[in-house]
Amino acid sequence: MRGELAMISKEAVAPYERLTLSKEYLLTETPVRLPDFHVCVGSGGERQLPEWYIEKGIKLILRTEIIQVDLASKALVSASGQVFKYQTLIIATGSTPIRLTDFGVQGIDAKNIFYLREIDDADKLVEAVKAKKKRKAVVVGGGYIGLEVSAALRINNLDVTMVYPEQWCMFQLFTAGIAAFYEGYYAYKGIKIVKGTHLEGFTADSNGGVKEVKLKDGRVLEADIVFVDAESRPLTSLFMGQVEEEKDGIKTDIFFRTSVPDVYAVGDVATFPVKLYNEMRRVEHVDHAYKSAEHVVKVIKANEKGKTTDEYDYIPYFYSRVFDLSWHVYGETVGETVLFRNMNPACSVRKFGTYWIKEGKIVGAFLESGTLEENKMIAKVARLQPAIENLDVMTKELGRSLKAIYKDTDADYEFKYVVLGGGVAAGYAAREFVKQGVKRGELAIISKEAVAPYERLTLSKEYLLPERPARLPDFHVCVGSGGERQLPEWYIKKGIELILSTEIVEVELTSRDLVSASGQVFRYQTLIIATGSTPVRLKDFGVQGTDAKNIFYMRDIDDAVKLVDVIKEKKNGKAVIIGGGYIGLEVSAALRVNSFDVTMVYSEPWCGPWFFTADIATFYEGYYANKGIKIIKGTVAAGFTIDSYGDVKEVTLKDGSVLEADIVFVDVEARPLTSLFKGQVEEAKGGIKTDAFFRTSVPNVYAVGDVATFPLKLYNEMRRVEHVDHAYKSAEQAVKAIKASETGKTIEEYDYLPYLFSRSVDLSWKFYGSNFGRSLLVGDNDPTTGNHKFGMFWIESGKITGAFLMNGTFQENEAIAKVAKVQPLVDYLDVLKKELGFSSKEEDSADPRWWRGFWICR
Numbered sequence: 001m002r003g004e005l006a007m008i009s010k011e012a013v014a015p016y017e018r019l020t021l022s023k024e025y026l027l028t029e030t031p032v033r034l035p036d037f038h039v040c041v042g043s044g045g046e047r048q049l050p051e052w053y054i055e056k057g058i059k060l061i062l063r064t065e066i067i068q069v070d071l072a073s074k075a076l077v078s079a080s081g082q083v084f085k086y087q088t089l090i091i092a093t094g095s096t097p098i099r100l101t102d103f104g105v106q107g108i109d110a111k112n113i114f115y116l117r118e119i120d121d122a123d124k125l126v127e128a129v130k131a132k133k134k135r136k137a138v139v140v141g142g143g144y145i146g147l148e149v150s151a152a153l154r155i156n157n158l159d160v161t162m163v164y165p166e167q168w169c170m171f172q173l174f175t176a177g178i179a180a181f182y183e184g185y186y187a188y189k190g191i192k193i194v195k196g197t198h199l200e201g202f203t204a205d206s207n208g209g210v211k212e213v214k215l216k217d218g219r220v221l222e223a224d225i226v227f228v229d230a231e232s233r234p235l236t237s238l239f240m241g242q243v244e245e246e247k248d249g250i251k252t253d254i255f256f257r258t259s260v261p262d263v264y265a266v267g268d269v270a271t272f273p274v275k276l277y278n279e280m281r282r283v284e285h286v287d288h289a290y291k292s293a294e295h296v297v298k299v300i301k302a303n304e305k306g307k308t309t310d311e312y313d314y315i316p317y318f319y320s321r322v323f324d325l326s327w328h329v330y331g332e333t334v335g336e337t338v339l340f341r342n343m344n345p346a347c348s349v350r351k352f353g354t355y356w357i358k359e360g361k362i363v364g365a366f367l368e369s370g371t372l373e374e375n376k377m378i379a380k381v382a383r384l385q386p387a388i389e390n391l392d393v394m395t396k397e398l399g400r401s402l403k404a405i406y407k408d409t410d411a412d413y414e415f416k417y418v419v420l421g422g423g424v425a426a427g428y429a430a431r432e433f434v435k436q437g438v439k440r441g442e443l444a445i446i447s448k449e450a451v452a453p454y455e456r457l458t459l460s461k462e463y464l465l466p467e468r469p470a471r472l473p474d475f476h477v478c479v480g481s482g483g484e485r486q487l488p489e490w491y492i493k494k495g496i497e498l499i500l501s502t503e504i505v506e507v508e509l510t511s512r513d514l515v516s517a518s519g520q521v522f523r524y525q526t527l528i529i530a531t532g533s534t535p536v537r538l539k540d541f542g543v544q545g546t547d548a549k550n551i552f553y554m555r556d557i558d559d560a561v562k563l564v565d566v567i568k569e570k571k572n573g574k575a576v577i578i579g580g581g582y583i584g585l586e587v588s589a590a591l592r593v594n595s596f597d598v599t600m601v602y603s604e605p606w607c608g609p610w611f612f613t614a615d616i617a618t619f620y621e622g623y624y625a626n627k628g629i630k631i632i633k634g635t636v637a638a639g640f641t642i643d644s645y646g647d648v649k650e651v652t653l654k655d656g657s658v659l660e661a662d663i664v665f666v667d668v669e670a671r672p673l674t675s676l677f678k679g680q681v682e683e684a685k686g687g688i689k690t691d692a693f694f695r696t697s698v699p700n701v702y703a704v705g706d707v708a709t710f711p712l713k714l715y716n717e718m719r720r721v722e723h724v725d726h727a728y729k730s731a732e733q734a735v736k737a738i739k740a741s742e743t744g745k746t747i748e749e750y751d752y753l754p755y756l757f758s759r760s761v762d763l764s765w766k767f768y769g770s771n772f773g774r775s776l777l778v779g780d781n782d783p784t785t786g787n788h789k790f791g792m793f794w795i796e797s798g799k800i801t802g803a804f805l806m807n808g809t810f811q812e813n814e815a816i817a818k819v820a821k822v823q824p825l826v827d828y829l830d831v832l833k834k835e836l837g838f839s840s841k842e843e844d845s846a847d848p849r850w851w852r853g854f855w856i857c858r
Contacts, residue, residue: 002057008076008084010065011118014050017042019286021122022145023321026129026152034119043290069238071260088262088300091250092293093235095268095284100140100228106201110210113202113226116145125149125227129156132224137161138213140199141229142169144320147182149227151322154191161192161221163199163213167472167561173318173329176450176558177339177501178354178366180488182325184498185350187489189323194219196471202226217468232284234269246271249282254311256296264300266292275313276383277332287317315383325350328375331364331382332356338518339501353378361385414523415444415497417738419731420504420514421530422447423456425705427477427486428728429528430496432735440495446514446522448503449556452488455480457724459560460583461759464567464590472557481728507676509698526700528734529688531673533706533722538578538666544639548648551640551664554583566663567594573662575599576651578637580607582758584667585620589760591663592629599630599659601637601651611756611767615777616792616804622783627761632657640664670722672707684709687720692749693737694730702738704730713751714821715770725755753821763788766813769802769820770794779806791816799823 007015017037024032041047053060061084068077076084097115100108112132114125135158139150142164154160162169168179183193197217205211213221234249244251244259249271256264256272267289271282295312302309319328335358356364363385365378417433419426426445430453433443445453455475462470476485484490491498499522506515514522535553539546550570552563575591577584580602592598600607606617621631635655643649651659672687682689682697687709694702694710705727709720733750740747757766773796781790794802801823803816 003059004057006059006061006084006086007053008061008064008066008078010063011120012063013119014048014053014060014062015039016119017286018118021119022116022148023152025119025122026126026149026156028156031126040290042286066238069242071239071242071263074262089264090293090296090300091239091258091263091265091269092267092289093238093269094289095232095234097228098231098233100199100230103199103230105199106214107203107210108201110202110204110226111208112210112224113228115228115230116149125225128225129153129158132158134222134224135159136222137225137227138163138221138223139227139229140164140213142166142171142195143229144170144173144318146227146229147186148320148322149229150186150191151189153225153227154189155323158225160190161194162186163194163197163215163221165196165198167195169193173333175333175337175339175354175501177337180450180452180500181350181352181368184488184492185323185325187487188492194221195473232268234282234284236269246280247282251280255299255309256292256312257299264296266296272312272314274316275311276315281316283314283316285316285318287319288314315379317379325368327366327368328370328378329364329366330379331385332358333364333366334358335363337501355381355388357388360387362388413444413520416442416525417444417528418514418522418524418526419443419445419528419530421445421532421705422449422451422453422500423530423532423705423727424453424477424480424724425528425530425532425727425731427453428481429530429704429731429735430491430494431478431483431486432732433496433739434494436735436739438495441497442495444497444499444522444524445491446499446502446504446516448501449558450501451557452486452491452498452500453477454557455724456556459557460554460586461590463560464564464587464594466594469564478728480724504676507680509677509680509701512700526738527702528731528738529677529696529701529703529707530705530727530731531676531707532727533670533672535666536669536671538637538668541636541668543637545641545648548640548642548664549646550648550662551666553666554587563663563665567591567596570596570662572596574660575663575665576601576659576661577665577667578602578651579667579669580604580609580633581667581669582608582611582756584665585624586758586760587665587667588624588629589627591665592627593761596663598628599632600624601632601635601653601659603634603636605633607631611771613771613775613777613792615775615781619781619783619788619790619806623761623763623788626783632659670706672720672722674707684718685720689718693747694734694750695737702734704734710750710752712754713749714753719754721752721754723756725757726752753817755817763807765804765806766808766816767802767804768817769823770796771802771804772796773801793819795826798826800826 013034016034017039020032020037035049038047038049050060065079066076067079074086096117112128115121137153137158137160139146139160139162142162146162147169150160150162168174168176169182170179186193197215200214200216202210203212210223210226213223213226236250239250250258250265250269252258252265252270252272254273254275256266256270258265268284270292271280274281291314298309315330317330333356335356338355338357351369353367355362362381365382367374367378419429430445451472454472455477458470458475473487476487479485488498503517504514505517512524534555550566553559572595575596575598577588577600580600584600585607588598588600606612606614607620608617624631635653637651638654639652640648641650648661648664651661651664674688677688688696688703688707690696690703690708690710692711694704694708696703706722708730709718712719729752736747753768755768771794773794776793776795779790780787789807792804793800800819803820805812805816
């Protein structure tokens, strides 16, 4: 009836679609303005102008701030002293951005620092955009409001930089794979992104306007406009102590009734039972805001008539629009993920999706650029939660094929060149293709990882350090060789398809097809296999209890991220390293720097058994002991025990010893990833056999890096080399060979000098050549002295065939590399020792077993 309903709002305008403020409202051409986006146009309903409320007899009380609420007496008191009495109250106060004042940020009183909650905020931002001439904007925060405002500012031709502390944008919702697409797309649009650092403060100009944004990593960004997309806080303070609360919101039942009779809460402020997941949640999104409001009114009116209503059965839903993109996500975003379709932001068709899988069921779904029907389909998938192993049933229920939705045409993806793998070799191959000349769209890199190729060796070194650790994008290739850092946008600019988060599960070299886990088919003309190697797991050796949590291996950045998280969680704990290879030595050093109690365990008589001599190992073991690292040799892990949380608790060794452990890191051995090609290519010494140009036995198929067994010209034998240096050099050689063959030219054969290096604590060693023959120690290998500089030479048939140097200068390392390559007569040693400033001590290897094999040629 007329006069029964009143709406009280602090704002000066009738209710509107608030989400428009970060989208069309900020655009330069034909921006949206009121009255065009009053509710309920967002859901396709009637546009409720102020006169609509008058016509319906609804009292619209605007510009009225309620400052006091007494739920017991059912009274609301405004700032001007007005008292409003009610019989039934619906709390729909929403949420507000948390201000930077709450984080202790300096200089926040500078002008032109903006937040976005109401239309007044949007108006002020629009005015600043029009007024500013320098037009540099910094957006603080990587949530969806930050992403939308960044896009709008860029469309307004501002120079935009986004800053957020997380590893990727929309960290709470997006996977790394989804985020990689949007970050690449934003870079493609000219938006710069700074990740992994916090805001420290602002400086102001002489007029009091913001001038610079200071970051905690020391960087300073120019800014005329700053937009802040921080967390939000539900507006519940008026009701504190009067209603029951939960999870920062007002607790309600499934009908949005609070603990106080005749008081209901909806939208952002309500913590309600999500029936689908049988748990209490608070949802901040317009979709839930209007659906919960509709539901509560139905409940109130049904109660008045003595009737009942259905329970609120909500499926979580979020969406956003930026540039020419539009994504929708339904359901849970927890568990394992499966990505499907094209993830390259430079591709003309930008359509892809993700499923979240938990306990064998699809519980959530994301889709970029879907049609109305396709979005309805993924919503149904998220609600039905079909079993992943029974896709046929789901297809029948949905009435159409899942795969059909994501195919642009009947044709598969076709590329002239495909590099399979996302490691160092892939990144350097891309660089060489660009040098040699490649057209847009000809080259694709397909990687299971969610990030662009990076210097993998950083993961066991600087990535694990507690102070100023290395983080992406700082170590993308090709910084390891002093080249340009190839960020995701580099691939976009060069026209290279960077297809991430895509696992190839089937390869058919005859038909030149690669099939992904989601059913995509990629066809190539020329293939470079750069799949690398993977750590051998302890379960392969029959070790018990390997399913305990906090047992780590190191292959990709996800492994390193998980290890870092546990290092922080188990601060100053106990760590056990299984294996004495150079990765184990590096991780041991990093954990010790993190103040862990570290014990290394390996079965061999000394560390680095496939490479170090007893002399070199003696130094390392002594040095590590001086640093507080305990070493147990001659035994292996027999099993693990776990605590009540499933975390590793103890390591049991075969000699009967039991070691306490909060973290276990395993560095046993690695296995080349060649299983996809078994029976299709010729193999040798555990790898794919190639010639000196990395051509395999199959035409137009090349293999590089860890997987390639190739002719080592210097020693006239076939070898397989697992090291980053060979990975990138072999990739460059293969690309040169491919491009030369297209023009009928020839290139020189691959003439590789074996090279290994490592860095840990304040030590850095390099090795070149071969470690066969008699060893000669030069310098002082006593770890207790302050001079941690010594060398080792290997002598065979009267020649120096290999050289090792600890803590050498750049020039000294170049000198020993030249020695290993030239292989001078042993008489040259006196000259070399003099040049390096060493005294020498000559002795044969203590254990002849050492010379049976060099680890890279196993």
